[in-house]
Amino acid sequence: MAADTELYEGDKVEVTVGPIAHGGHCVARHEGQVIFVRHALPGERVVVEITELHKAYLRGDCVEVLQASPDRITPRCPYAHANGCGGCDLQHVASPAQREWKAAVVREQLVRLGRLGEAELDALGVTVAELPGGDEGWRTRVRYRADALGRPGLLKHRSNEVVAIGRCRIAHPEIQALDVLERRWPDTDLIDVVKPSSAPAQLVQDPPQRIVERAAGHDFTISAGGFWQVHPAAADTLVEAVLELLDPRPGEHAWDLYGGAGLFAAALADRVGVTGAVTLVESARDGVAAARGNLAALGVRVVEATVERALHRDRRPKERLPHADVVVLDPPRTGAGAAVVKAITAAGPRAVAYVACDPAALGRDVRTFREQGWKLTALRAYDCFPQTHHVECVALLNPGE
Template sequence: MAELYEGDKVEVTVGAVAHGGHCVARHEGRVIFVRHALPGERVVTEITEIHKAYLRGDCVEVLDASPDRITPRCPYAHANGCGGCDLQHVAPAAQRGWKTAVVREQLTRLGGLDAAAVDALGVTVEALPGGDEGWRTRVRYRADALGRPGLLKHRSNEVVAISRCAIAHPEIQALDVLERRWPDRDVIDVVKPSAGPAQLVQEPPQQIEERAAGHAFAISAGGFWQVHPAAADALTGAVRELLAPRPGEHAWDLYGGAGLFAASLADAVGVTGAVTMVESARDGVAAARGNLAGLPVRVVEATVEKALHRDRRPKERLPRPDVVVLDPPRTGAGAAVVRAIAAAGPRAVAYVACDPAALARDVRTFRDQGWELRALRAFDLFPQTHHVECVALLAPADGGR
């Protein structure tokens, strides 16, 4: 087996898609994770990283193309170019098929579900309205050494200077951010709130207003909010549909942010019910308390791990929930949080996941606690990229209380 080095080029036949925006290929028995390729293609791959167990590479020439291949509409979406869009070379319907395959593979390999159980879920990634360009309402540009704005290469801090980002919201594209030099800033954040014009995020960040699920949310311009204009409504709708919270129930909203799911839950449980929201970020807690004023919601400032710890003093313990919304960061909730939720005895959990691998690992932990995955919806919140958002319904296998 010939030794390979970064910059070497090898011819490979591309295999299945893998989590992370690449496909799996093999060369002389070694695994190569190839970007900018499609399953079934024969391509020339340039090696970009060498690891003991695998290699990484970029497709630099297509010898036999897949019927799902299209010409990228962005001139920066290519090997050694902008790292933001992994799938510009893939037809839109095939992008959703790609993501569906990844979700299914993670549930079987990491979640421990058999193929029949995954088939029964009928998982398919759903498109959101608005098309696959011009959807991103929050963009973080970087400035290079000359002050030129751009975006980062894949797995790199190197800036690719650009003149246009095709997935940025049209109002963001209309700003002069990419026409200026930024000698005094390394990061240039731009936001297009749902209630207001596109604007540069100031230092310190200004307040903006987002609207979703029948509510208005005041947040910091630099704070977290879903970047697709239709995402917040799609996710709250899926949570309400799957979880089916009832009037008079008590709900937990864990990792609650600015209060999006808590507000929707409060509408469902009504004045006879209650919601307990847990958030650790101080700016998120402040925003949530303002946004949820007048609703039957208690906002707890704590990490979820601490809030669910059994040794908390009685007055600090969370009331027993009927239903739970779990919306953890990309790394997932983790085994301790999952076990604490299961021990609390809710009838159902709606798990909102931005990473299918983290979701699958936590699904396995829920299953170890005697729970089952009842339903799953997946959304293409990030067209042209490998990212996919899921909403999973979990419940005790014995039916619960």
């Protein structure tokens, strides 16, 4: 970085904002330096305060808008601003434009990381669908933090600093009605709250209590602190997309990889019936225990192992997974990885439904599928996390001819 253009934390510069980038920010340039800017929109002229210095790029917050985008709105949350709460990236963006923002990110990641062409993406029709319920009051799981004075709040962006708040607008109304934010918490720095689909909102206690979530026509008993989709409509929406794209048939064998408490396995078992078979693979012990209890009556085999280990060719015969006609792949945010993708394609299923919570991970794994001769034949994207940059995708992959 040239000395005459060097910037430091706290410096303010005027820039014209460029394209959207993955992570809830846009790209701008100042004297040849790349700046990832939060709280801005493409095409705007803004003043950016530099917040982080890196060798190849800078990070910054928009602190003044000189020329606004027509998609800009005044954030309804008073804590959604520079140096404020880091939970919502897109409070300043009108709801339809938020979904366009997320669709642009999905496209960019599939082009840059997945190596898809624009014509292929146009054929897929990348759009982001709105879920029922609006863009506030949807979050059924909230982790508040307490500062040194015991005041509850949420963290700043890329920081462990707590912003004390009086209300979180995206929290479920029953969570907002609890007195969590009115109390002091001198003896803890984490306050987890959950609103199950079958019970009132409640604090998650140290001895983890069990809750029941209902989706896809089944009840799922899980730990109150265990993983479940945070949007009330997300579980049913994703199951519906997986079943529609994968089209599991009676008598088929299915794998549910990274299966958690058994959401997709239960839906698969309903479709393949008693003449078919479903195998769920999960490594987390609480997830395995939940899956075994939730799926016992459906005859699903639950394998406690990492997906990498479960798919390894050197496993003893009795440990090996049976043949799969269809696969549901629902990896963590880091994605499945090349080894898992190659093992799945080598197993020869007719189709894979990939449920992705991160478009960058999806892009990397789609590239590996394509390198193995497979095709991305359908893609659905859903706004499961309104007001944030996060987007959930369901991709259908099939072996090439």
